[in-house]
Amino acid sequence: MVSVVESFLQGLHRPIILWILSQAPLHGYGLMKELRRLTGRNLRPSIIYPFLHELERNEILKSVWIRQGGRSRRYYSLTKKGEALLKKIRHLFHNSLSDVLRDLLSEDSS
Numbered sequence: 001m002v003s004v005v006e007s008f009l010q011g012l013h014r015p016i017i018l019w020i021l022s023q024a025p026l027h028g029y030g031l032m033k034e035l036r037r038l039t040g041r042n043l044r045p046s047i048i049y050p051f052l053h054e055l056e057r058n059e060i061l062k063s064v065w066i067r068q069g070g071r072s073r074r075y076y077s078l079t080k081k082g083e084a085l086l087k088k089i090r091h092l093f094h095n096s097l098s099d100v101l102r103d104l105l106s107e108d109s110s
Helices: 004-010 013-023 028-039 045-057 080-096 098-105
Strands: 061-068 071-078
Touching (some): 045 061
16 A cells, blocks of 8 residues: 555655756666666656656757766756756745745744
């Protein structure tokens, strides 16, 4: 059974992935490590890679293969379309959800 917390967090990984990739290009494993660092959750490759491929098909992300130490890795970054989508998500979170999130994150439980 999925816990309530896990259920809530499942929907947040997608905007967090966009935000992480807006900071710097990353390969899939690097993205999984950064998500774990930020959220404490381990997302399986079977969740991450299909999402990355879907975003690339929809021109939200672009990828490039980079050879490092005898190994090629696919690095993902946002396209202009991806940057515009992240801007919309930021606007939604800032304007529509900021009061709700501020209240959720407050220490006052009155």
